[in-house]
Amino acid sequence: MATIKQALAASELFKGLSDEELDKVAALGRTEVYEKGTPLFVQGATAEHFYVVELGRVALSLNISSGADANKEITVEPIKSGQSCGYSAVKGMPVYALSAKAVEPVRVIAIDGKRLYDLLKEDPVMGYRVMSRMASALSATLRNVRSTIQIFRR
Amino acid sequence: MADIKEVLAKSALFKGLSDAELDQVLPLCHKKSYTAGFSIISEGDAAKDLYIIAEGKVIVEMNLSVYPGMVQEALIETVPSEEPFGWSAVVGSRVYTMTARCAEATKVIAIDGEQLLSLFNGSPAIGFKVMEGLVEVVDARIKSVMRTAFS
Numbered sequence: 069m070a071t072i073k074q075a076l077a078a079s080e081l082f083k084g085l086s087d088e089e090l091d092k093v094a095a096l097g098r099t100e101v102y103e104k105g106t107p108l109f110v111q112g113a114t115a116e117h118f119y120v121v122e123l124g125r126v127a128l129s130l131n132i133s134s135g136a137d138a139n140k141e142i143t144v145e146p147i148k149s150g151q152s153c154g155y156s157a158v159k160g161m162p163v164y165a166l167s168a169k170a171v172e173p174v175r176v177i178a179i180d181g182k183r184l185y186d187l188l189k190e191d192p193v194m195g196y197r198v199m200s201r202m203a204s205a206l207s208a209t210l211r212n213v214r215s216t217i218q219i220f221r222r
Numbered sequence: 223m224a225d226i227k228e229v230l231a232k233s234a235l236f237k238g239l240s241d242a243e244l245d246q247v248l249p250l251c252h253k254k255s256y257t258a259g260f261s262i263i264s265e266g267d268a269a270k271d272l273y274i275i276a277e278g279k280v281i282v283e284m285n286l287s288v289y290p291g292m293v294q295e296a297l298i299e300t301v302p303s304e305e306p307f308g309w310s311a312v313v314g315s316r317v318y319t320m321t322a323r324c325a326e327a328t329k330v331i332a333i334d335g336e337q338l339l340s341l342f343n344g345s346p347a348i349g350f351k352v353m354e355g356l357v358e359v360v361d362a363r364i365k366s367v368m369r370t371a372f373s
Contacts, residue, residue: 132372159357165364188350196342196349203356204313210364211319214284217371218296 072097072177075122079150081201082120089194096184097177102170108154111167115156117178121149124174128153128166130213141167142220145212155206157181158188166209226251226331229276233304234359236274238351246345250337256324262308265321269310271332275303278328282307282320299367300325309356311335312342 073094076082082093099122102108108119111131119126126147132140144166147153153168158181188195227244230236236247253276256262262273265285273280280301298320301307307322312335342349 130368135372137372155357156361159354159361161358161361165361165368192347192350196346196353199350199353199357200313200342203309203353203360206357206360206364207309207314207319210360210367211284213364213367214298217367218284218298221371 070122072099075177076120079120079152080205081152081198085194085197089191092187092191092194093179093184096187097179100176100178102174102176104170104172106170108168108170108176109164111165112163115154115161115164116181118152118154118157118181118184119168120152120177120179121147122175122177123149125149125171126153126168126174126176127171128168128209128212130166130216137220142216144216145209146171152202152205154181155202158185158202160185166213226253226276229274229304229331233274233306235272235306235352235355238355239348243345243348243351246341246348247333247338250334250341252332253329254332255329256327258324258326258328260328261321261323262328262330263318263320263322265318267318269308269316269318270335271308272306272311272335272338273308273322274306274331274333275301276329276331277303278330279303279325280307280322280328280330281325282322284320299363299370306356306359312338313353313356 073090076090076093082090108126127143128145128147129141129143132138154164156164160182188198227248230244230247236244282298282301284296284298308318310316310318
């Protein structure tokens with residue numbers, strides 16, 4: 069099994085960081101394992117942790133809370149090994165925008181969002197690099213949410 | 223149209239910048255005015271500028287592949303004053319993923335993406351603040367798109 073640092077070094081968000089920078093991020097992470105079908109987080113729940121998928125596949129989905137389709141869950145995008153989810157926790161947004169569920173057994177690095185944010189803020193070189201990648205990944209998710217909703221409503 | 227610095231200072235992306243940091247962004251900005259119905263950016267075009275709405279409203283639309291070979295344009299949302307659009311100029315593939323059309327007479331601040339990225343590389347503290355503003359904007363937009371769609 070790879071160490072937390074190795075898993076972070078292989079991830080889209082943290083690749084290219086220096087050894088020292090990776091050490092700082094790795095110190096905030098812990099390995100968690102989820103069985104198939106288990107939620108990592110649920111839409112609307114307090115956003116505390118941010119996740120880097122080390123092994124396996126996670127589905128990001130939106131839950132319809134009202135109207136004729138209430139309680140339906142629609143998959144927005146797959147999060148694969150090396151990708152991340154739960155960005156709401158990093159920027160201090162109060163709740164998760166979407167839900168994330170393991171679609172097969174997965175191993176993730178769970179990182180306390182607030183502590184990661186503080187680390188990025190105190191080191192702007194690393195902070196800019198990582199936050200820019202987060203903005204890019206989240207923008208892709210927004211596009212997927214928009215198209216998923218449009219297709220669902222047709 | 224309000225002063226560019228004043229608009230930036232109130233905008234979701236640049237509100238965290240100090241006075242001195244805002245002064246570094248100003249030379250990269252241009253005011254532009256458009257009539258109702260004009261498409262400021264088009265999906266698929268090279269993303270050159272990032273935009274902040276100073277006055278007016280912009281509708282963003284995207285093309286959807288409904289069936290193989292059949293593409294339809296779908297109205298997605300309205301972007302109000304002080305909000306950004308066209309951020310593909312600074313993140314991702316640098317190709318606009320949406321079309322943005324003026325819902326009414328609209329004034330914007332256009333910011334050169336390449337120059338803004340150079341500023342971020344030279345002053346990562348500015349880059350960090352703008353990118354965290356962008357994460358916040360995109361997260362809020364995901365939530366509002368879902369609220370609007372299913373309310």
